[in-house]
Amino acid sequence: MKALVFKGVKNVKLADVPEPKITSASDAVIKVESAAICGSDMHVFHGRETGIDVGTTMGHEFSGSVIEVGDNISKFKPGDRVISPFTVNCGECFFCKKNLTARCVKSALYGWVEQGIGLQGVHAEYVRVPMADSTLIELPKELSWTEGNLLADIASTGYFGAEMAEIKDSDVCVVIGCGPVGIMAIKAAVYLGAKTIFAIDQFDFRLNLAQKQGAIPVNYSKEQSLERIKKKTSYRGADCVIEAVGSKSSMHTAFELLRPGGILASVGVQAFDKLPFSPQEMYDKNITFKAGRCSSRYYAEKLIPLVQNKTLDLSDVVTHTFSLDDGEEAYRFFDEEKDKCLKVTLTN
Ligand SMILES: [Zn+2]
Ligand SMILES: [Zn+2]
Structure with a gap:
């Protein structure tokens, strides 16, 4: 065959x-x-x-x-x-x-x-x-x-990411990476009731699709995502971040965007061996970090x-x-x- x-x-x-x-x-x-x-x-x-x-x-x-x-x-x-x-x-x-x-x-x-x-x-x-x-x-x-x-x-993995993020009605949620899994995570976040969803990517055609799902597009090659999201949350940061890329830089961005006490849910397949944030930084921010295969x-x-x-x-x-x-x-x-x-x- x-x-x-x-x-x-x-x-x-x-x-x-x-x-x-x-x-x-x-x-x-x-x-x-x-x-x-x-x-x-x-x-x-x-x-x-x-x-x-x-x-x-x-x-x-x-x-x-x-x-x-x-x-x-x-x-x-x-x-x-x-x-x-x-x-x-x-x-x-x-x-x-x-x-x-x-x-x-x-x-x-x-x-x-x-x-x-x-x-x-x-x-x-x-x-x-x-x-x-x-x-x-x-x-x-x-x-x-x-x-x-x-x-x-991908539909399952995107939903899994949104479920791990424990989205509640009032949440400000960020999805990093608007590939197929990220788009599915946005659809799931909408279904689970996230109030505001920011979608981060570098490609406008992906961000346009994210916007069609109800997300606010942020092109990180053109604007400061951190500033934009912090402004929206009275400088607290997002309640949850779904990381759907699997790179060191996207994990770093996810950590930066999260508010104290927030949840980082990572579904990107990770191809590197060390987190770009330390146990001390996690402690100092009280974050919950979840990751894994769906x-x-x-x-x-x-x-x-x-x-x-x-x-x-x-x-x-x-x-x-x-x-x-x-x-x-x-x-x-x-x-x-x-x-x-x-x-x-x-x-x-
Ligand atoms: Zn696959
Ligand atoms: Zn078994």
Whole structure:
């Protein structure tokens, strides 16, 4: 089958790879109907995340149809429309029972094979899903394949950020980074009742979309975000900041913008090893710092009804669609942020 495989830094190639097979009674094989390229795929693409084997199929965001199931699968059958969180989970361990499926003791991330161990990715025609009964979620027929793959990661991750920020009705909330996750965090913050939302980014086309959601756009390359937000809060700072970039400078900005006693919720994939603020500074500001990978098994299920009843609109996030055959170009396109590109999907 066709798949986009990692060949080295800035080198993703369309290749012919073996079709996945059922290897355990709890597996399912899914035909990928729609997949998406994620900002975190770019960490692999640029070699910021190391250790992945050359030849690994890329990607972790997808929706699809069940093709085949193992003997122990009772909830799904061939033909079912499904989505999968970007990590698989057992449904039985301590963490799964606490809805912290991202930290399942048997967790594995699609598109991550290291020294021969791990899961192949979803930028392919087919994918094997282990622990399919506890991992997969039925995709209702009213939801599109694209809405499905957005729920698998970015919609869930954005909502998770807003939930971690403990938004209350009167809150002044800041979202740093208006990529797909940041835009989803803004939508979630609106839904959860934030009174004022500032959206920070350097690209006007992203800020325009943030503004359409109800946020106040702040282009940090053109104006002082700190001054603007402090003025709005009688120089206290924001009640909460959702950090959706994952860089040292955005974490520093997040800390600076927060008021004493505020909450910093970070969902950006962090690719550096030291926080740009000290324990003493955290103590002196009484801040709460939360971070981590989204348990999208839990959040996707929670958000499906909100997408069904149109409370949560996922229609304006995907800006470009490529066929899997044109996947190499799609990676380059997304990487270079061409043509006001926000989110790229791949169809089979
Ligand atoms: Zn992702
Ligand atoms: Zn588990």
